[in-house]
Amino acid sequence: MGVRPRRALLATTLLSSLVAVSACGGAADPASSGDVTLIVKTFSQFGYDELYEEYEASHPGIKIKEENIGKLGDYTPKLQQWLATGKGAGDVVAIEEGILSQFMAKPDQFVNLLDHGAKELSGNFLPWKWQQASTSDGSKVVGLGTDVGAQGMCYRKDLFEAAGLPTDREAVGKLWPTWDAYLATGKQFKAKTPGAGFYDSTGGVYLNMLMQSGDHTYYDATNKLVIDSNAAVRATWDKSVEMVKAGLSANIEMWSPQWNAGFKNGTFATIPCPSWMLGTIEKQAGPENKGKWDVAKVPGNGAVRGGSFLAVPAQSTHQKEAAELAKFLTSAKGQTTAFKAKNNFPSSPQAIDDPVVQDFKNPYFGDAPVGKIFGESVKALKPVYLGPDNNAIGDRVGNALLAVEQGKLQPDEAWAKAVDDAKRLAK
Numbered sequence: 001m002g003v004r005p006r007r008a009l010l011a012t013t014l015l016s017s018l019v020a021v022s023a024c025g026g027a028a029d030p031a032s033s034g035d036v037t038l039i040v041k042t043f044s045q046f047g048y049d050e051l052y053e054e055y056e057a058s059h060p061g062i063k064i065k066e067e068n069i070g071k072l073g074d075y076t077p078k079l080q081q082w083l084a085t086g087k088g089a090g091d092v093v094a095i096e097e098g099i100l101s102q103f104m105a106k107p108d109q110f111v112n113l114l115d116h117g118a119k120e121l122s123g124n125f126l127p128w129k130w131q132q133a134s135t136s137d138g139s140k141v142v143g144l145g146t147d148v149g150a151q152g153m154c155y156r157k158d159l160f161e162a163a164g165l166p167t168d169r170e171a172v173g174k175l176w177p178t179w180d181a182y183l184a185t186g187k188q189f190k191a192k193t194p195g196a197g198f199y200d201s202t203g204g205v206y207l208n209m210l211m212q213s214g215d216h217t218y219y220d221a222t223n224k225l226v227i228d229s230n231a232a233v234r235a236t237w238d239k240s241v242e243m244v245k246a247g248l249s250a251n252i253e254m255w256s257p258q259w260n261a262g263f264k265n266g267t268f269a270t271i272p273c274p275s276w277m278l279g280t281i282e283k284q285a286g287p288e289n290k291g292k293w294d295v296a297k298v299p300g301n302g303a304v305r306g307g308s309f310l311a312v313p314a315q316s317t318h319q320k321e322a323a324e325l326a327k328f329l330t331s332a333k334g335q336t337t338a339f340k341a342k343n344n345f346p347s348s349p350q351a352i353d354d355p356v357v358q359d360f361k362n363p364y365f366g367d368a369p370v371g372k373i374f375g376e377s378v379k380a381l382k383p384v385y386l387g388p389d390n391n392a393i394g395d396r397v398g399n400a401l402l403a404v405e406q407g408k409l410q411p412d413e414a415w416a417k418a419v420d421d422a423k424r425l426a427k
Contacts, residue, residue: 042067050337055328071255110312113327129148133145152373154273198250202405250267277343
């Protein structure tokens with residue numbers, strides 16, 4: 001290979017010495033060395049693109065790479081695998097509220113954000129949102145809240161007009177102060193427009209009612225399975241079956257191609273819509289339906305469906321930098337920016353009350369004041385405890401309702417199957 005020139009040899013020796021000193025005294029400052037890439041794992045749409053650019057611009061040497069796995073159902077098992085094996089989770093992970101409790105049982109899998117200044121941030125989140133990601137003794141905070149799935153009721157104005165119903169959002173909201181009134185409105189709608197469903201599928205209506213039914217659903221606060229002893233769950237099921245029997249459902253499975261097409265084709269007139277659903281409706285209904293969809297108050301008291309947190313896995317090799325990024329993304333400013341980008345409604349009281357949020361009107365939905373509508377929903381709600389397998393059990397109950405809708409099972413048979421599936425999952 002030949003002998004290297006002396007100058008090159010000296011340069012190489014000097015470089016090696018610097019590396020050795022760095023190794024002995026701890027890693028070089030990542031921000032100054034320019035070699036830190038933070039991997040952020042997400043699902044769905046968090047609306048962080050603008051925030052990533054801003055953070056990189058103000059933190060030279062930090063690069064952010066988001067790895068997004070579209071559906072929560074695809075993301076959850078991957079997250080479970082990454083944490084169980086101790087590799088693959090990256091530096092910041094999103095955790096949806098329905099799966100949070102299973103990870104709270106293993107808090108050592110995550111960095112304690114109290115060690116990175118999170119204690120001073122507790123007032124930046126709704127109290128119940130902060131508590132959800134804190135251990136029972138308050139000694140550890142696993143995640144910082146992002147959004148809350150504040151509920152509204154989205155509806156097609158053209159279909160309401162065809163049915164002789166009011167189309168003004170204030171008047172529409174007054175049609176259904178309760179779910180019984182929503183059922184009565186649906187019957188009136190079906191009598192005039194038999195070719196369209198009043199709502200897409202019963203599963204979504206069921207979930208909205210369930211989240212208003214009490215302080216817990218399938219599990220109690222001790223994580224005991226109570227699906228078959230919680231009277232509120234059975235009452236919600238029975239009310240949902242009543243809606244099925246009234247023929248209100250379009251009998252379309254959520255997230256299916258038929259469901260996506262239904263927004264564009266006017267297959268159904270209403271859908272309980274968490275704030276994050278607005279982006280889905282706009283995408284699926286397309287520009288040709290701009291102004292046909294609107295947003296009104298949801299029946300009953302305020303409710304939340306969905307919402308997430310950002311956590312730093314203990315396996316991260318850049319824990320300090322990752323924690324700082326998570327704090328930035330979940331700040332009031334970060335949540336406001338995400339709301340403007342993807343309608344993800346904030347969990348920060350400061351962001352909720354920010355005029356940017358309160359005064360925000362969505363042009364696709366006829367300039368609906370969604371900031372005000374969803375803000376009122378969040379402030380009216382009572383938090384609901386969700387147990388370890390909440391999402392998986394909810395999926396089984398939803399499938400059982402779909403089987404009733406499609407005439408494959410009788411209601412009592414479907415309920416028994418849902419309970420049996422839940423008990424098998426909880427073992």
